[in-house]
Amino acid sequence: MDDIRALGEAIRSSRYLVAFTGAGISEESGIPTYRGRGGLWTKYDPDKYANIDYFRQDPSYYWDFFRDVRYPMLSRARPNDAHHALVEFERHGNLKTVITQNIDGLHQAAGSSRVIELHGTTREIICMDCGKNHSMETVFRVIEKGNPPVCSTCSGGLRPNVVFFGENLDRDVLEKAFAEAGASDFLLVVGSSLVVSPASHIPLRAKSHGAGMAIINKDPTPFDDAADFTIHDAAGKTLKRIADIILR
DSSP states (O other): OOOHHHHHHHHOOOOEEEEEGGGGTTTTTHHHHSSSTTTTGGTTTTHSSSBHHHHHHHHHHHHIIIIIHHHHHHHHHHOOOOHHHHHHHHHHTEEHHHHHOOOOHHHHHHHSEHHHHEEEEEEEEEEEOOOOOOHHHHHHHHHOOSSOOTTTTTTBBEEEEOOTTSSOOOOOHEEEEEEHHOOEEEEEEESSOOSSSTGGGGGHHHHTTEEEEEEEOEEEOTTTTSSSSSOOSHHHHHHHHHHHHHHH
């Protein structure tokens, strides 16, 4: 508890707090992580379900996954204590930006007002021909009638508005994320294994500019030794305790 109290005090005294979140923050909302024990990629081959070349070759493979796994999972998911705690940090005036590797939209659902989505969002489906945006609810209903789904305007092919394996992150989004990390005086890493590059280098940008850093993750990360605080525990429980300290 001493580490949590000290971390709470460090966050409360920060003037430009930035959060960097990964799959672990959404695990308590019923969305499994991708890697590690019980992760999605232990059950589904990422070279088929998440690779842009395979998607172009046979999009129905992804859309089967979307219909049977992704959509039911996201439609049930709700923000948890970790998401809500970050909103409280923002309302308190400390948290300026959330940088997330997640594509589930739960930060926005919780009420975070400034979210940088490094890998896009699966809640938006875009037409690859005319660019029309479709909701995932609409596309789910279309898939029930036929797979792969097509655009209701031009009959073009659809894709989720996410970064597939084999695609580069949007340069402007990545530059914005690095700029926020560089501007921060404290970076809070939550639920990220910090193994996916180039996003994993964002915390190092904060450290190189003199920011403090805390890592809250169930498992060790490659950057634990660089952090001022390292807590290997559940995100929701930990951030709720910290929020209690900041808001008391």
